[in-house]
Structure formats: C-alpha cells, structure tokens
Amino acid sequence: MTSHSAAAVLLVVVLTALLASLPAGSSSATAARGAGAGGAGAGSSAWSVRPAGTADRTAFVMDSAPGAIVRDAVRVSNLSDAPLSFQVYGSDAYNTPRDGALAYRQAGEAQTGLGGWLALGTNALVIPPGRAADIPFTLSVPADAPPGSHVGGIVALNNAVEQAGGASGVDVGIQRAIAVRIQLTVEGPLTPGVAVRSVRVRHRPAGTPFGGARAILTYTVVNTGNAALRPTVSPRVSGLFGLRQSAFADRTLPLLLPGQSADLTVDWPQAPGTDYLTASVRVTAPGLPATSAQSGRVVVSWPTLGAVAGLLAVLAVALGRFRGKRSRGAIPHTGVLS
Incomplete structure (x- = not known):
C-alpha cells in the first residue's frame, strides 16, 4: 500500500432478503465474486443460505405466542470448488431509508429485536466444497413481545476478504454475506396501517x-x-x-x-x-x-420570465416612440368663421 492509499473494509451484504421481498416461491440468492445479488457465481466464493428441509421454503415464516420457543434449522451450502469459512449470526432486519430495501444489521451492531432472540447451534463453521451444513437454532420469543410482525434473519458472512479498488489508489477489503429472512408473527391484535x-x-x-x-x-x-x-x-x-x-x-x-x-x-x-x-x-x-x-x-x-419581461419592455418603448411620432406629425385643427 502506498502513502497515497487508504485502507477500508466494506461489508457487502448480498441479501436473500431481496428475494424475501418477493412472493414465496422465488429461488434463493447466491453470492459470488464478481456477480450481483441473486446470480450464481462460477468462482470459488459461491454459496447459498436457506431454510433446512423441504426445498419449497425460501424464508422462515412463523407464528408464535409470547414467551414461546420456536425451533428450526438453517442450511448453508458451499456451491464452490474450495472450502469456505463462515461466521453465522442472527440479525435484525430494517428498511433502508432511501428506497425501503430490506437489509440486515451487521454482526457488531446491537440486535434489539428478533436477531437478539436467536440462538444458533454454532456461529462459526467451515464447509467443504460441494457440501452443506444444517445449523439448528432456537427463537425465544419474549413474554412481553408485542403482537404483530417481527422480522430478522440469519446471516452467513464469508470470512474471506476480497481486495478491490487498487487501481484507484484506495485499497478496499470486501466481505460478502447472504441472509435468509425470518418473519415471525406474534399472536395478538393486528392493526395494519x-x-x-x-x-x-x-x-x-x-x-x-x-x-x-x-x-x-x-x-x-x-x-x-x-x-x-x-x-x-x-x-x-x-x-x-x-x-x-x-x-x-x-x-x-x-x-x-x-x-x-x-x-x-x-x-x-x-x-x-x-x-x-x-x-x-x-x-x-x-x-x-x-x-x-x-x-x-x-x-x-x-430565464423565461426575464426574456418575456425584456420583450415587453422593448414593445413598451417601441409603442411609446410610435405614439410620440403620431403626436408630432398631427395637423393642428383651425376653426372657420362663417
């Protein structure tokens, strides 16, 4: 790194939540080096995160009473040809203010909602190429949880750091992650608005x-x-x-x-x-x-008003001059005595 370079670490979350914003039945997202969200990459860093079990589940959709414990499992699949190391954690979901996109909080942020209610069987794992790991988890709903929708997710963060931006003089380290949505409805009165x-x-x-x-x-x-x-x-x-x-x-x-x-x-x-x-x-x-x-x-x-005002001023001056010429050229009227 030169003296003109700056170091930065950028966490890019390629969200399964983007698909979670679509109707059920959409395919799960796959992150890949050089590929956008939802694109399966041919490189060595392609993986997916989805509910374990039947393939028709693309997100966790749950109903629960306050104080209950919900158990399920999440599947992390390594779709590449090399081992991948992950950090896996529960996260609160939120809408980005700019356009309302669904996003998830990073691991170091406080998880004050559903993300904080999650306990995973493990938070770190290495998956061999072409293999998958099912991680059991429990969702402990607080006894005082308010009724309605509570949304979060389970995030699988690839520990590998990709280097980018060297040509611009700024060294940037990128970590990629995928999240699968958990949408919990706590029993009680629903008041949508x-x-x-x-x-x-x-x-x-x-x-x-x-x-x-x-x-x-x-x-x-x-x-x-x-x-x-x-x-x-x-x-x-x-x-x-x-x-x-x-x-x-x-x-x-x-x-x-x-x-x-x-x-x-x-x-x-x-x-x-x-x-x-x-x-x-x-x-x-x-x-x-x-x-x-x-x-x-x-x-x-x-600019338009200025041009119109200028045109009116020119017309006013021209009209004034025209009236002046008419008044100077008029023949005086003389009376005739009979």
Whole structure:
C-alpha cells in the first residue's frame, strides 16, 4: 500500500432478503465474486443460505405466542470448488431509508429485536466444497413481545476478504454475506396501517428561455401499523387544470416493516417551466383502504420570465416612440368663421 492509499473494509451484504421481498416461491440468492445479488457465481466464493428441509421454503415464516420457543434449522451450502469459512449470526432486519430495501444489521451492531432472540447451534463453521451444513437454532420469543410482525434473519458472512479498488489508489477489503429472512408473527391484535407523508416537488428549470424543466417528486411511505406490508404507490404530478400530467408507473415496495419508512423519488424530465404543479401520491396495501396525500406549488422559469419581461419592455418603448411620432406629425385643427 502506498502513502497515497487508504485502507477500508466494506461489508457487502448480498441479501436473500431481496428475494424475501418477493412472493414465496422465488429461488434463493447466491453470492459470488464478481456477480450481483441473486446470480450464481462460477468462482470459488459461491454459496447459498436457506431454510433446512423441504426445498419449497425460501424464508422462515412463523407464528408464535409470547414467551414461546420456536425451533428450526438453517442450511448453508458451499456451491464452490474450495472450502469456505463462515461466521453465522442472527440479525435484525430494517428498511433502508432511501428506497425501503430490506437489509440486515451487521454482526457488531446491537440486535434489539428478533436477531437478539436467536440462538444458533454454532456461529462459526467451515464447509467443504460441494457440501452443506444444517445449523439448528432456537427463537425465544419474549413474554412481553408485542403482537404483530417481527422480522430478522440469519446471516452467513464469508470470512474471506476480497481486495478491490487498487487501481484507484484506495485499497478496499470486501466481505460478502447472504441472509435468509425470518418473519415471525406474534399472536395478538393486528392493526395494519400505511400512510404517505412529506409530498414535495423540486423544480429545476432549464437555463435557457422558453426551455422545459425537470421536476423531482419526493415523498415518504410509512408503515404505521404492527404488520409487515408490501404497499403499492401511485405518484402523479399535474399542471394547472390538468393540462400537463406526468406519466409515472405504479411501484410496489419491498416488505415494509412496522414503524419503518421509505423515502422515494420520481423524476419528471419534461415538466413545464412555469406552471402551478399539484403532486399527489396514492398508496394501497392488501386489506387496507387507499390513502393519499398531495401538495401544490407555483413553479417559475426565471430565464423565461426575464426574456418575456425584456420583450415587453422593448414593445413598451417601441409603442411609446410610435405614439410620440403620431403626436408630432398631427395637423393642428383651425376653426372657420362663417
């Protein structure tokens, strides 16, 4: 490492939770060197994590009473041609604020939810190439656990550190991990709810007169209940009297956990430069009535207004000169005596 290099360790979690945000029946994710989430790699670091037992389970979906103990097992498979060493741990799930993606906390972070209720048969293992290991675990539900959805996962972190970024002068060590989702519903009253808040429009007019503009709609979707949901949002932006309307596609979010939120944006590159824009977002979720929020604002293209003001000033001066010439060239009226 040179004196101009910096050392960093980046934990990249390639999440089975990404698949957990899809309907049941999706295949499990596989992490691989040089491959993205969900892609099976041909390199020496490909593996998978899924519930042990029947192949039709892609995630742990459980129901339990407060104070109960749930037992199951997770399977970690080495799909490569070399031994792999893993750290395995329970983790709390959360939604990333930026787009609501489901993510898991790292091993060194405090696990205050379902991740802290898990006890694994082992937290470290080495799996020979082409083999799999089943790890039993217990999930001890606290007696005072509130009713509703509790989501976490079991993470298998590959102990190997991959080197990257040398060409840029920064040395980066990357560790990859895969998690399998655990979705526990604690018995008791379920009160699902979802809301949309903070609907705003940012307006960026073109730098030339009479050019278009770019509008960016931002809003926040919040799970206000105690049940995990997959809400669908329908954003819209329209001009005065609805003469100009955006064409945004509906979007279904990943699993949104109780108390969590997602900050979302949509781009309208062909927005009007000067108008009154009304932004609205409608959100629906299975079993819930639709809810919506909206806001409005006047948007102005200052280059356009400046050009119009300049044109009006020129016209005013020209009109004044024209009237002046007419008044100077007029023939005076003289009376005729009879």
